[in-house]
Amino acid sequence: MSVHVRLRVGAESYALPVEHVLEVAELGEITPVPGSPRAVLGVRNLRGEVLPVFDLAAVFGIERDGAAGRLLVAEHAGRRAGFAIDEVTDVGELSAPAEETESQFLRGAALDEGELVGVVDMQRVFAALQEGQV
Amino acid sequence: MSEYEAEFFQLFRDEANQRLDNIVDVLLALESGRAGGDALDLLFRDVHTIKGGAGMLGLDDVRTLAHAIEDLLESVRAAGAFPPPLADPLLRAADALRRHVAGEGEGTPDLLEELAASRASVVAPANGSPGERPAAATSGGAGSDRGRGIRVPAEKIDRLLDLVGETVLHRRRLEHVLGDDTGDETIADELDVGGRLFDELKDAAIQMRTLPLATITGALPRAVRDMAAETGKEVELVVRGEETELDRVILESLSEPLIHILRNAVGHGVETPEERRRAGKPERAVVSLSAVQRGGNVEITVADDGRGVRREVLAEAQREGSLVDVLARAGFSTAEQVTDLSGRGVGLDAVKAHVESFGGTLEARSETGKGTEFVLTLPLALALMEVLLVERGGRPFGVPLANVDEAISVSDALSLEGRQALELRGRSLPLADLAELVGADAPQLAPHAPAIVVSGGGRRVAAVCDRLLGEEEVVVKPLGPLLPTVRGYLGAAILGDGRIALLLDPSALTGGSRRRVRAGADASAPAENGRRTAPKVLVVEDSYTVRELQRSILEAAGYRVDTARHGREALAQVLADDDIALVLTDIEMPEMDGLELTRAIRDSAARASLPVVVVTSQGSEDDQRAGVEAGADAYMVKRAFDQQALLETVERLVGR
Numbered sequence: 182m183s184v185h186v187r188l189r190v191g192a193e194s195y196a197l198p199v200e201h202v203l204e205v206a207e208l209g210e211i212t213p214v215p216g217s218p219r220a221v222l223g224v225r226n227l228r229g230e231v232l233p234v235f236d237l238a239a240v241f242g243i244e245r246d247g248a249a250g251r252l253l254v255a256e257h258a259g260r261r262a263g264f265a266i267d268e269v270t271d272v273g274e275l276s277a278p279a280e281e282t283e284s285q286f287l288r289g290a291a292l293d294e295g296e297l298v299g300v301v302d303m304q305r306v307f308a309a310l311q312e313g314q315v
Numbered sequence: 316m317s318e319y320e321a322e323f324f325q326l327f328r329d330e331a332n333q334r335l336d337n338i339v340d341v342l343l344a345l346e347s348g349r350a351g352g353d354a355l356d357l358l359f360r361d362v363h364t365i366k367g368g369a370g371m372l373g374l375d376d377v378r379t380l381a382h383a384i385e386d387l388l389e390s391v392r393a394a395g396a397f398p399p400p401l402a403d404p405l406l407r408a409a410d411a412l413r414r415h416v417a418g419e420g421e422g423t424p425d426l427l428e429e430l431a432a433s434r435a436s437v438v439a440p441a442n443g444s445p446g447e448r449p450a451a452a453t454s455g456g457a458g459s460d461r462g463r464g465i466r467v468p469a470e471k472i473d474r475l476l477d478l479v480g481e482t483v484l485h486r487r488r489l490e491h492v493l494g495d496d497t498g499d500e501t502i503a504d505e506l507d508v509g510g511r512l513f514d515e516l517k518d519a520a521i522q523m524r525t526l527p528l529a530t531i532t533g534a535l536p537r538a539v540r541d542m543a544a545e546t547g548k549e550v551e552l553v554v555r556g557e558e559t560e561l562d563r564v565i566l567e568s569l570s571e572p573l574i575h576i577l578r579n580a581v582g583h584g585v586e587t588p589e590e591r592r593r594a595g596k597p598e599r600a601v602v603s604l605s606a607v608q609r610g611g612n613v614e615i616t617v618a619d620d621g622r623g624v625r626r627e628v629l630a631e632a633q634r635e636g637s638l639v640d641v642l643a644r645a646g647f648s649t650a651e652q653v654t655d656l657s658g659r660g661v662g663l664d665a666v667k668a669h670v671e672s673f674g675g676t677l678e679a680r681s682e683t684g685k686g687t688e689f690v691l692t693l694p695l696a697l698a699l700m701e702v703l704l705v706e707r708g709g710r711p712f713g714v715p716l717a718n719v720d721e722a723i724s725v726s727d728a729l730s731l732e733g734r735q736a737l738e739l740r741g742r743s744l745p746l747a748d749l750a751e752l753v754g755a756d757a758p759q760l761a762p763h764a765p766a767i768v769v770s771g772g773g774r775r776v777a778a779v780c781d782r783l784l785g786e787e788e789v790v791v792k793p794l795g796p797l798l799p800t801v802r803g804y805l806g807a808a809i810l811g812d813g814r815i816a817l818l819l820d821p822s823a824l825t826g827g828s829r830r831r832v833r834a835g836a837d838a839s840a841p842a843e844n845g846r847r848t849a850p851k852v853l854v855v856e857d858s859y860t861v862r863e864l865q866r867s868i869l870e871a872a873g874y875r876v877d878t879a880r881h882g883r884e885a886l887a888q889v890l891a892d893d894d895i896a897l898v899l900t901d902i903e904m905p906e907m908d909g910l911e912l913t914r915a916i917r918d919s920a921a922r923a924s925l926p927v928v929v930v931t932s933q934g935s936e937d938d939q940r941a942g943v944e945a946g947a948d949a950y951m952v953k954r955a956f957d958q959q960a961l962l963e964t965v966e967r968l969v970g971r
Contacts, residue, residue, distance in 0.1 A: 212710060212807075212815040212817065213756075214794065214798065214801055215753050216753075216754050216802060217801040218801075221798065221801070224815055224817075229481050229484050229485075229809060231793075231794065231806075231807045233795055235797075260797060261795075307797070310797045311797055
């Protein structure tokens with residue numbers, strides 16, 4: 182079982198393979214980019230880098246009350262993106278294997294300590310972002 | 316010989332002759348001791364290529380001779396030095412090759428023997444005496460003095476430039492933190508030293524990312540020759556400043572726009588040999604492409620010595636303030652005949668937009684009868700850009716300084732049909748809130764807010780913002796591969812205070828207000844020249860080229876012109892605008908054709924008597940009858956279309 186970063190988006194729980202996660206930071210000041218797709222919050226200055234920031238709730242189509250507070254910086258195939266999330270809850274191995282689900286962005290779902298956790302397929306998330314699908 | 320083979324032979328001859336020119340240059344340089352260290356390599360490459368091509372085409376004489384030269388060069392290379400006397404037999408061998416290539420050569424047994432003998436005489440000198448192999452040539456002779464190079468992957472250079480960019484930011488932050496006056500001389504001195512070092516580092520890094528213009532100009536003389544041949548003209552292309560360096564990303568995309576401008580020059584700018592003779596010019600026209608670096612920019616000028624643009628066009632350009640805008644918008648060319656619509660300056664607007672997408676500009680100058688020139692001004696390096704920073708809704712935005720004509724204070728805006736415009740030196744200019752142009756949320760603007768006049772894509776707009784922050788050289792960061800569908804930005808820049816400024820694409824800014832420009836043009840008819848009372852003609856045409864051509868003809872004759880792309884759009888305009896005094900319409904159009912439009916106008920209560928002129932490519936009597944039956948007042952056929960007939964018809968119908 183590989184190590185995952187567990188996080189909360191709205192009322193839901195997700196897990197990201199740890200090798201895709203570069204860091205977790207304050208959401209910080211985000212500059213909106215008018216004319217961009219729905220899930221794009223804008224760009225953020227991350228130590229001199231212009232980082233595109235996406236609302237993970239909008240990517241997954243989750244209703245959420247209030248604004249996200251944290252920024253999770255992820256990387257896939259040399260591309261970096263920031264995701265606005267509510268909080269990181271845990272880092273560790275999932276206690277149960279993920280079972281396949283019908284979902285655009287999930288590799289599967291795992292029942293972990295009585296909670297349903299979506300295991301995110303970063304490749305599909307990045308592909309959708311790049312196509313401007315979300 | 317098949318056509319294909321003949322073509323191949325011609326290609327081979329052209330290339331071989333080009334390479335023989337190079338060979339002769341290098342040999343002469345070697346003989347005079349001013350060749351670069353890679354002279355032998357250059358010779359080898361040229362001779363080897365000729366040998367290869369000759370082998371494929373079965374030109375045995377050429378191949379044998381080239382092979383002998385290669386052998387001799389091999390020995391010279393092994394010996395480590397080129398004895399100057401060797402240049403003579405090699406030059407004669409090159410001449411013989413040229414004759415063979417032209418198909419005029421005879422057997423050259425003597426020369427082959429001589430080359431073999433020379434080869435035997437080449438002996439390895441002890442450690443190469445000085446003077447025989449100069450380290451580097453300084454005069455612009457043959458060979459190159461680039462010295463020994465190493466190959467570096469492009470990504471590494473980009474990484475270096477990125478780091479230089481980071482250093483720029485670091486410096487900005489430092490200046491921001493320290494403020495203008497550090498109060499400490501030692502610190503100020505060190506900052507100065509750092510500044511100088513940084514500038515040098517920046518220049519060095521930029522140089523690594525740039526390539527000489529020669530990288531893309533090699534194919535141009537041939538392309539121009541072919542274009543001239545197609546049009547029965549004689550044109551020589553002269554290229555100057557090929558060594559001028561440009562950012563390779565810009566360079567790689569510049570080929571097509573340059574060919575476009577050259578095609579316009581050959582096709583429309585340059586006259587036929589006959590016309591030139593009558594005008595007292597040499598039959599062979601000269602088109603020149605020259606490049607020169609000015610500060611952080613490179614200027615590329617394409618000039619022809621052709622007929623220039625017509626006086627009316629120059630007059631219009633003077634009124635509008637920019638010839639290239641007039642040419643780009645109207646799809647004008649410099650050709651005299653208005654009947655020939657093919658290939659007019661159409662696409663110049665695309666060239667302009669392309670140049671502007673790099674933060675550059677395109678300008679045109681012309682003198683009737685003397686020639687036309689286009690000047691492309693491009694940033695030397697993409698990574699750095701001079702921008703004007705402005706603020707709107709608490710966010711900073713950057714616009715390339717090259718596209719900012721001026722900054723003004725908006726005191727009294729005019730409003731026309733709900734659209735805002737502003738009068739600037741007797742001409743009206745569309746006016747819009749920057750936030751609206753960009754699509755950003757922002758609170759209401761304060762009265763007397765500043766505006767910047769931005770030009771892009773052949774159009775201008777005054778964009779109102781909250782305040783101007785000033786000019787700055789910024790490091791352009793791409794928005795990145797994850798925001799590919801977002802349009803309208805050149806990238807983003809991080810400012811000294813850490814904020815991100817979106818860099819706005821000028822063409823997108825002005826393009827978003829295209830309709831406003833039209834409205835502005837109406838309002839612009841200032842009372843003093845009486846154009847406000849000039850009759851307004853509605854041009855209905857789905858072809859952009861024809862539409863703009865008709866517009867330009869009518870405007871040059873003093874009419875006000877509105878346009879519509881099809882009947883339905885036209886009908887709405889006719890019913891809404893009582894000023895429209897005549898409709899000039901095409902027949903075949905999407906949505907609603909010209910005959911339906913004519914009938915709809917005749918059936919309308921308010922505008923039933925509005926004059927309608929039908930212009931179409933259909934010339935049969937049946938069509939003409941259909942036009943008349945639909946209620947058209949006049950019918951003109953496009954292939955007989957001429958400016959004078961159009962103007963006379965319009966004049967007759969509007970009773971001027």
